[in-house]
Amino acid sequence: MSGECFTPSSLEEAGRVLKQVLEQRRFAAILCRCSVNYKGRGSSWSSPGDRLIVVKPSGSIIIHGPQGFKPENWQPDGSTFAVSMSEGRLILVSMRKNPRETLTIEIEKVYSITSIGNPVKGAFYMYMSESEIRDYLKENPQLIEDGLRILEVEKPAGPGYVDLYGIDKNGVNVVIELKRVRAGEDAVKQLLQYLEFLKRKTGRVRGILVAPGFTESAVRLAYTAGVRLVQIDLKSLSDRIASSRRRTRDLTSFF
Amino acid sequence: MSGECFTPSSLEEAGRVLKQVLEQRRFAAILCRCSVNYKGRGSSWSSPGDRLIVVKPSGSIIIHGPQGFKPENWQPDGSTFAVSMSEGRLILVSMRKNPRETLTIEIEKVYSITSIGNPVKGAFYMYMSESEIRDYLKENPQLIEDGLRILEVEKPAGPGYVDLYGIDKNGVNVVIELKRVRAGEDAVKQLLQYLEFLKRKTGRVRGILVAPGFTESAVRLAYTAGVRLVQIDLKSLSDRIASSRRRTRDLTSFF
DNA sequence: GAATTCATCTGGAGA
DNA sequence: TCTCCAGTTGAATTC
Numbered sequence: 001m002s003g004e005c006f007t008p009s010s011l012e013e014a015g016r017v018l019k020q021v022l023e024q025r026r027f028a029a030i031l032c033r034c035s036v037n038y039k040g041r042g043s044s045w046s047s048p049g050d051r052l053i054v055v056k057p058s059g060s061i062i063i064h065g066p067q068g069f070k071p072e073n074w075q076p077d078g079s080t081f082a083v084s085m086s087e088g089r090l091i092l093v094s095m096r097k098n099p100r101e102t103l104t105i106e107i108e109k110v111y112s113i114t115s116i117g118n119p120v121k122g123a124f125y126m127y128m129s130e131s132e133i134r135d136y137l138k139e140n141p142q143l144i145e146d147g148l149r150i151l152e153v154e155k156p157a158g159p160g161y162v163d164l165y166g167i168d169k170n171g172v173n174v175v176i177e178l179k180r181v182r183a184g185e186d187a188v189k190q191l192l193q194y195l196e197f198l199k200r201k202t203g204r205v206r207g208i209l210v211a212p213g214f215t216e217s218a219v220r221l222a223y224t225a226g227v228r229l230v231q232i233d234l235k236s237l238s239d240r241i242a243s244s245r246r247r248t249r250d251l252t253s254f255f
Numbered sequence: 256m257s258g259e260c261f262t263p264s265s266l267e268e269a270g271r272v273l274k275q276v277l278e279q280r281r282f283a284a285i286l287c288r289c290s291v292n293y294k295g296r297g298s299s300w301s302s303p304g305d306r307l308i309v310v311k312p313s314g315s316i317i318i319h320g321p322q323g324f325k326p327e328n329w330q331p332d333g334s335t336f337a338v339s340m341s342e343g344r345l346i347l348v349s350m351r352k353n354p355r356e357t358l359t360i361e362i363e364k365v366y367s368i369t370s371i372g373n374p375v376k377g378a379f380y381m382y383m384s385e386s387e388i389r390d391y392l393k394e395n396p397q398l399i400e401d402g403l404r405i406l407e408v409e410k411p412a413g414p415g416y417v418d419l420y421g422i423d424k425n426g427v428n429v430v431i432e433l434k435r436v437r438a439g440e441d442a443v444k445q446l447l448q449y450l451e452f453l454k455r456k457t458g459r460v461r462g463i464l465v466a467p468g469f470t471e472s473a474v475r476l477a478y479t480a481g482v483r484l485v486q487i488d489l490k491s492l493s494d495r496i497a498s499s500r501r502r503t504r505d506l507t508s509f510f
Numbered sequence: 511g512a513a514t515t516c517a518t519c520t521g522g523a524g525a
Numbered sequence: 526t527c528t529c530c531a532g533t534t535g536a537a538t539t540c
Binding site for chain 3: 323324325381383384385386415416435436
Binding site for chain 4: 159
């Protein structure tokens, strides 16, 4: 379906268009002067200003002010809408239960409403997530340490889960904690918790923290606690993963 | 300045308008069919689909697909833009340094471009954050327990910080963990960690978990571990805070 | 600048 | 539903 763009001459007219847009569950953007009131888990209030209201077919609403990456207010997928006029203002209310939250938008002036019906949803892929790195390291443990063998992924360990669990060339159990970003003291503490828990269960265990970088305090704590730090280069790993992905694809297209 | 709404008849025309919008740093929404490529801390790729691109005067860009509250891709305030044509496609590139990240949008078709120049930024206030609740409970400890006195806020305790620290009517030290949302097992575990740490330092310590609700497993763990659970009603607390805020304002306006 | 914690966190996987 | 954890997390506060 094609897109539509509308510049209303009155608030009443804008209200009619807005109602249609919401009923037909169109993907829409409303540029307007409004103030917003939110009450639910928190509460917020904003004074009149120019904002962009995004309404999605899935039932979410997002309100952006002229700056910042984050929206000022929002309501997630599955919210319900109601449009009304009150005291010369166009009122858009969005409600959600569980938790019960209400978003009330008081619109003074609508600059434009643009929308599209039945929007085509494009595919979206994210690469180099922690799980992707983890799965690659599981198949290529020598990148972490020579002679290392991985036995388990996401092994439960008391308070949480161990990213990788294996055994080193000397037969000692190894707990591996993986971070996609520079690791701080907290990552070492987390690893130490797992180690303490597993020590009581399986006896001797070593810890390895794998990350692209480490904070000073992380290095210090790791040293005193006997945790080994292994630095990985994300870029070269990304290249390796990409080429292994290509290889796999070649194989499947071959057979 | 007034808003503008534009339905381009060709990609070239759309490109010219887009360039103007970006140069004039207007607050704009572009409804279009596009695919997006991101490379930086992570990398993502998306196939052609209908998306809404939001551009802000502050230099951020946000790309929304037809569902979900979160944007598919984005770039925060302070990014730079470049518009070009290539192989019959309109290309919008957004760059950011530190970290170096690039967002490339390949536009097939523009449904509409709506924008406003010099948007009015409305004020925004958020109430009832965890810190606001914490500060109110610090001044009104009887809401947690009779005879309780608060001695410290955000007291360091090994792995993290204790929300409130005080002494009960029997002279026993008390650690209070506060959650603004329904508390689960993890909140009790966190409190137990603080308790273990402080027990070694100060001797006898009790724990109180304050939250609007508790999960079944949280209740079970709290019972076996001897942690007291105190339920607070966020709504009544919100009203109390609001009225105390009003009282303070009345005082300042009086003197 | 680095480090730490909160968020109306959201979202997803798993039990 | 609850638990756990990643996130291009962002944003604020503290040091």
